[in-house]
Amino acid sequence: MELPFQIDLRGKTALVTGGGGVLGSCFSRALAACGAKVAIMNRGLEKGEHVAGLIRAEGGEAMAAACDVLDKDALLIARDAVRTKLGPVDILVNAAGGNHPAATTDDEQFGSAARAARDFFSLAQDGIRHAFDLNYLGTLLPTQVFAQDMTGRPGCCVVNISSMGAYLPLTKVVAYSGAKAAVTNLTQWLATYFARTGPRVNAIAPGFFVTDQNRALLFDQEGRPTARTGKILAATPMGRFGRPEELLGALLYLVSQEASGFVNGIVIPVDGGYTAYSGV
Numbered sequence: 001m002e003l004p005f006q007i008d009l010r011g012k013t014a015l016v017t018g019g020g021g022v023l024g025s026c027f028s029r030a031l032a033a034c035g036a037k038v039a040i041m042n043r044g045l046e047k048g049e050h051v052a053g054l055i056r057a058e059g060g061e062a063m064a065a066a067c068d069v070l071d072k073d074a075l076l077i078a079r080d081a082v083r084t085k086l087g088p089v090d091i092l093v094n095a096a097g098g099n100h101p102a103a104t105t106d107d108e109q110f111g112s113a114a115r116a117a118r119d120f121f122s123l124a125q126d127g128i129r130h131a132f133d134l135n136y137l138g139t140l141l142p143t144q145v146f147a148q149d150m151t152g153r154p155g156c157c158v159v160n161i162s163s164m165g166a167y168l169p170l171t172k173v174v175a176y177s178g179a180k181a182a183v184t185n186l187t188q189w190l191a192t193y194f195a196r197t198g199p200r201v202n203a204i205a206p207g208f209f210v211t212d213q214n215r216a217l218l219f220d221q222e223g224r225p226t227a228r229t230g231k232i233l234a235a236t237p238m239g240r241f242g243r244p245e246e247l248l249g250a251l252l253y254l255v256s257q258e259a260s261g262f263v264n265g266i267v268i269p270v271d272g273g274y275t276a277y278s279g280v
């Protein structure tokens with residue numbers, strides 16, 4: 001796989017939650033291409049096995065672990081399996097996350113059109129809880145489980161995945177935006193908490209990337225861009241979606257002790273200028 005630059009992760013073990021997803025698989029392959037042994041954790045085994053197979057075909061070492069990031073007991077079992085096969089985790093990338101349709105309104109503003117089928121008043125509590133659990137708890141619990149092997153071992157780090165919704169909420173996606181703001185906040189909290197012993201804890205805030213979880217929002221069934229895509233691209237000064245590989249420079253910088261050993265608690269936006277643009 002093509003990398004923006006090389007760093008040496010030989011001797012390190014990395015674990016990527018959501019490693020079977022579009023961004024997580026790109027992260028997993030990049031870490032392996034730098035020499036890390038990589039555990040790909042996903043809810044089901046199939047997607048993780050696929051990515052592990054790609055890494056092995058590229059000459060790397062990888063294993064897949066089926067585990068729900070919200071199941072602490074399953075996380076502990078997965079930790080033991082990864083420890084046995086690849087050693088204690090040095091690098092944790094918390095890339096499992098996403099929105100839930102039941103936590104998304106159909107309307108951007110109340111009263112701007114005919115009453116929407118799902119407006120703020122009809123959002124289901126379960127959907128809101130799902131978005132908060134997956135993004136916030138789904139970052140906190142794996143960190144609780146895997147960071148235990150990182151304290152007092154120099155060079156360990158955690159990279160979380162925040163979002164543009166953490167800076168200013170995105171219309172419609174109320175709970176996802178709130179949960180990602182909480183991920184940014186958790187990143188800062190953990191960075192402070194572990195600062196004396198490690199791991200370092202930082203985050204990446206991707207702009208807009210076309211992946212499985214948002215494709216239906218961004219393109220219609222004929223593959224034509226939706227009105228939402230038009231708004232996103234108009235708000236992104238570079239006028240296009242990001243490519244997953246364009247997140248790798250930030251990832252490799254944050255996991256490299258040599259490059260970012262004194263960098264702790266930051267969030268790097270990789271967004272084509274989205275956060276810099278007022279919209280006017």
Ligand SMILES: NC(=O)c1ccc[n+]([C@@H]2O[C@H](COP(=O)([O-])OP(=O)(O)OC[C@H]3O[C@@H](n4cnc5c(N)ncnc54)[C@H](O)[C@@H]3O)[C@@H](O)[C@H]2O)c1
Nearest residue numbers: 018020021022023043068069096097098206208209211213
């Ligand atoms: N795509 C974007 O534009 C964008 C922007 C900002 C942030 N993000 C974030 O990037 C991360 C990766 O998302 P993606 O866009 O690659 O989406 P994706 O849907 O391709 O990947 C998410 C992966 O997480 C896995 N997953 C979901 N719930 C899980 C659970 N409970 N336990 C274990 N695994 C679980 C899914 O199976 C999937 O493989 C997410 O946190 C997402 O919120 C994405």
